[in-house]
Amino acid sequence: MLLLRLFLLTCLCHHAAAQGSRTFRPGLLASVSIGYSQSSVGDLSRRDTPLGETGVRRFDFSTTGQTQLGAGTQFLHGLAYSRTMLDAGPSPLPEDLNELTLSLGLRRELSPTWTLSLFLRPGLYGDFETLNGRSFNMPVLLLASHRTTDHLTWFLGLNANTFSDNPVLPAVGLRWQFSEGWLLDVGYPRTSMMLELHEGTRVGLALSAQGGNYRITRSLGVPEAGIDRLANTILDYSEFRVGARWEQTFNAGLTFEVEAGAMIDREFDYFDRNYRIDGGSGIYGSLVLRGRF
Numbered sequence: 001m002l003l004l005r006l007f008l009l010t011c012l013c014h015h016a017a018a019q020g021s022r023t024f025r026p027g028l029l030a031s032v033s034i035g036y037s038q039s040s041v042g043d044l045s046r047r048d049t050p051l052g053e054t055g056v057r058r059f060d061f062s063t064t065g066q067t068q069l070g071a072g073t074q075f076l077h078g079l080a081y082s083r084t085m086l087d088a089g090p091s092p093l094p095e096d097l098n099e100l101t102l103s104l105g106l107r108r109e110l111s112p113t114w115t116l117s118l119f120l121r122p123g124l125y126g127d128f129e130t131l132n133g134r135s136f137n138m139p140v141l142l143l144a145s146h147r148t149t150d151h152l153t154w155f156l157g158l159n160a161n162t163f164s165d166n167p168v169l170p171a172v173g174l175r176w177q178f179s180e181g182w183l184l185d186v187g188y189p190r191t192s193m194m195l196e197l198h199e200g201t202r203v204g205l206a207l208s209a210q211g212g213n214y215r216i217t218r219s220l221g222v223p224e225a226g227i228d229r230l231a232n233t234i235l236d237y238s239e240f241r242v243g244a245r246w247e248q249t250f251n252a253g254l255t256f257e258v259e260a261g262a263m264i265d266r267e268f269d270y271f272d273r274n275y276r277i278d279g280g281s282g283i284y285g286s287l288v289l290r291g292r293f
Contacts, residue, residue: 035060037210037286039239039263042279044091046224051277054088056239056266058210060288064103076105080121084212084237091277092223092230093268094127097214097237101125117143117157125163126215134232135215137163143171151177155187163213163234165271192245200249206259211238216270227275236269241284253292260285 041055064078084097101123108116119141126135143157155173173187181196194204219231243261250256266279 031290031292032063033060033288033290035257035286035288037284039210039241039266039284040282041087042263042266042282044088044093044268044277044279046275046277052089052091054086054091054093054279056087056210057085059083059085062103066107072109074107076103076107076119078103080123082212084210092220092275093277094129094214094216094218094220094235096127097212097235098128099123099125099212099214113147115145115147117141117145119143125213127218130217132217135217137161137213137215139163141171161213163215165236165269194245194247202245202247204245206241206243206245206261208241208243208259209238210241211236213237223275228273230270230273230275233270233273236267236271238265238267238269239263239279239284240265243284255288255290255292257288257290258286 035058037058037060039056041053043053044051060080060082062078062080064076064080067075067077069075080099080101080103082099086093086095086097088095101121103119103121105117105119110116120138121140122136122138124131124135125137128135140160141157142160143155145153145155147153153175155171155175157171159169159171161167171188174184175186176184178184183192183194183196183202185192185194189209190206191208192204192206194202196202214235214237216230216233216235219229222229241261241263243259245257245259248256261284263282263284265281268277268279270276
């Protein structure tokens with residue numbers, strides 16, 4: 001219950017600004033990451049009116065490096081791409097949601113215990129049916145971290161995302177090794193509690209989120225009376241999950257991650273058209289291969 005409450009609190013703080021923080025999780029710095037996830041087909045509805053069903057598949061790729069600019073200052077640079085594929089049938093949803101972005105940032109160590117970071121994700125976010133300047137967005141994350149002890153670090157900051165219904169939101173989190181071999185990581189898009197069984201092998205529970213904010217250029221029609229045409233608008237897609245997680249790190253610096261469990265909520269919100277589609281629950285699975293450099 002503690003893990004669930006921490007995750008729900010984090011979701012309230014980050015839900016509308018996930019894109020700013022997703023690429024810049026500490027585990028993704030100085031690495032190349034390839035991932036695939038799939039969640040089961042679930043019913044779609046709006047105010048108890050059935051709208052068919054959909055399943056979701058997602059492919060992710062990112063690479064992020066770091067260059068030392070001086071004592072205590074790092075420049076972060078990289079590239080990220082993701083494609084979310086919706087098996088939506090006749091429902092008023094696009095077939096693809098895409099991101100192609102740069103990953104840029106600055107980190108400055110202010111003292112032995114305080115670090116200030118600025119992360120930016122400039123790029124294209126949309127269905128990619130028509131590519132133009134209106135699909136450009138640049139989510140921003142300003143984050144301060146405070147290492148109170150060798151085993152506990154707190155994070156506090158602000159997310160900004162112009163494609164969101166809530167363009168500015170707070171960001172909170174912590175990383176706490178509260179016992180030998182145990183690590184609690186509270187943040188967005190993942191909160192987890194992991195146990196290191198032996199060197200290189202960790203297992204645990206994770207509460208995670210998948211989604212983003214995308215410009216839809218393809219006309220998806222007028223879904224019902226009183227709703228404007230779903231074209232040239234923003235779609236906020238979110239999916240929340242709880243599952244078991246296994247991580248295996250090899251000597252070459254490669255890490256293989258497997259996660260599977262229950263999808264507890266799914267939502268597609270055209271917030272500026274006042275049209276939201278709710279999805280049912282289901283199951284999911286994900287695979288990630290990450291290399292450090």
